[in-house]
Amino acid sequence: MKISFVGLGQMGKPMAMNLLKSGAELTVSSRKGNTYPEFAEKGVRTTADLAEIAQADIIFLCLPDGKVVENYLMGEAGLAGHLKAGQTVVDFSTCSYTVTIDIAKRLAERGIGFLDAPISGMEARAIEGTLTIMCGGEEEVLNRVMPYLECVGTKIILMGGSGSGQLMKLVNQLLYAINAAGLAELLPMAVKLGLAPEKIANVVNSGTGRSHASEFFLPRILKDSFTDAYSLNNGYKDLISAAEISASLTIPLPVLHAATTTYQTAMIKGYGDQDKGSMIRVFEELLGVSFRKQ
Numbered sequence: 001m002k003i004s005f006v007g008l009g010q011m012g013k014p015m016a017m018n019l020l021k022s023g024a025e026l027t028v029s030s031r032k033g034n035t036y037p038e039f040a041e042k043g044v045r046t047t048a049d050l051a052e053i054a055q056a057d058i059i060f061l062c063l064p065d066g067k068v069v070e071n072y073l074m075g076e077a078g079l080a081g082h083l084k085a086g087q088t089v090v091d092f093s094t095c096s097y098t099v100t101i102d103i104a105k106r107l108a109e110r111g112i113g114f115l116d117a118p119i120s121g122m123e124a125r126a127i128e129g130t131l132t133i134m135c136g137g138e139e140e141v142l143n144r145v146m147p148y149l150e151c152v153g154t155k156i157i158l159m160g161g162s163g164s165g166q167l168m169k170l171v172n173q174l175l176y177a178i179n180a181a182g183l184a185e186l187l188p189m190a191v192k193l194g195l196a197p198e199k200i201a202n203v204v205n206s207g208t209g210r211s212h213a214s215e216f217f218l219p220r221i222l223k224d225s226f227t228d229a230y231s232l233n234n235g236y237k238d239l240i241s242a243a244e245i246s247a248s249l250t251i252p253l254p255v256l257h258a259a260t261t262t263y264q265t266a267m268i269k270g271y272g273d274q275d276k277g278s279m280i281r282v283f284e285e286l287l288g289v290s291f292r293k294q
Contacts, residue, residue, distance in 0.1 A: 003148065004056035006072070006079075007031060007093070011119065012062030014127040015092065015152045019060070020044070021129075022151050029053050031063060031072070054082035058145055059089050065237050066095030074106060085111025090145055092133075094118050094173070096241050097166050104137065104162035113141040116162060117149065118169035122229070130154045134172075136164035173238040174256055177276065179213035181259035184266075184279035191289040197222060198293060217277035222293045229275035232267050239263060 001024040005016040008030045016028050020042060027045040028036065039046055053059060059079070063069050069091060073080050083089070089112060091100070100116045107114045115137040125131050131153040135142055142149075142158050149156050159168045183204075190200050201218040204210060220228055239260045246253045262279050269285075271278040284290055 001025065001058075002027070002056040003058045003060065004029065004053045005060045005062070006053060007062035007064075008036060009062065009064070010123050011126045012092070014123070015062060015119075015131075016060075018126075018129040018151045019148060022148050024148070027053060027056060031068070050077075050079050050082050054079060054087075057087060058148065059083075059087070060092060060148075061089065062092040064234070065093065066099040069093050069095050070099055070103060073103060080107065080110065080112070083107075083110065083112050086113075088113035088115070088141060088144060090115045090117050090149075092117055092119050094169055094237070095166055096237075097163050097170060097245065100136070100166045101163040113138070113144065114162065115141050115145060116165040118165050119153065120169065120172055121153075126152070133157070134159050134165040134168040136160060136162050136166060136168075170238060170241055173235070174242055176213055177235065177238065177263065178255060178259045179211040180217060180276040181262040181279055183214055183217065184262055184277075184281075185283055187280060187291050188283040188287045188289050191291055192287045196294065197291045200291075213276070217275075220275075221277050221280055221291055224292055226271070226274035226278040229277070231273050231275060232263060232278065233272040235276065236263065236267070236272075 003019060003024045004027045005012065005019060006029045008016060008028060019026055027047060028039050029047055036046055047053065061069060063072060072078060073089070089107060104114045115135055117133050117135045119131045119133055121131040129152050132155040133149055133153040135156065135158045139158060146156070159165050187200060191197055201222060204214050205218060216229065242253060242256055245251060262282060265282050266279045269282060271281060280291055
């Protein structure tokens with residue numbers, strides 16, 4: 001069996017390395033054309049040639065966003081032009097729900113199997129091979145690629161038809177964003193009224209207000225660290241996708257809309273390259289307080 005992996009970023013690189021456990025013949029490619037000696041040392045072919053990448057039975061993608069995926073696959077000189085009926089594409093990227101459905105349809109017309117399989121988990125879980133993978137597509141396609149998914153994830157769930165994996169990933173990400181925005185708004189208020197930041201963090205992370213966002217961000221905010229997770233700029237695509245769904249399907253999302261306003265304000269203030277924890281700076285500046293170790 002031959003497999004290819006395209007996209008060797010923060011998550012993609014360790015995922016591709018874990019695919020070596022499958023025993024399949026692996027080819028890897030970086031969209032930026034970088035070379036990776038650590039793969040070559042293990043006998044893995046590295047290439048930017050689409051024709052070589054397309055020789056695989058299964059092609060895995062882990063690219064920045066839906067526009068990049070769509071262009072890489074379906075563009076004028078895209079990968080799809082090199083693929084044949086019977087091959088399979090698995091997309092680990094986080095893409096727009098509507099873009100994913102369109103890609104699945106266009107590949108199906110060529111007889112090419114497609115699975116949207118966005119991932120959840122930080123870089124450490126990518127290295128460990130313990131990611132959560134939310135899949136959308138046909139069960140037959142999932143069964144075909146399952147041995148490889150099990151090399152990179154421990155919770156693999158078929159959510160439904162094409163696009164369902166991306167939809168579930170979007171919901172998960174939006175809940176995370178709402179939690180982060182809530183922390184940003186409420187914790188400076190508590191400091192303004194006289195509570196100590198470290199004590200606040202201790203109570204929140206041991207009480208009913210606890211969330212993955214609080215457990216991850218609060219210790220880092222206390223240390224004035226805002227670069228340990230995906231940046232606001234990179235995560236903003238999730239909020240755009242939600243806004244598109246809300247507008248096109250007339251679905252009100254008032255809490256998310258409020259969180260988006262906080263998100264946007266932080267970006268306007270210049271925190272776009274920092275992680276979601278940096279949203280707290282908006283309200284720290286507004287109230288003249290600091291949520292840091294004292």
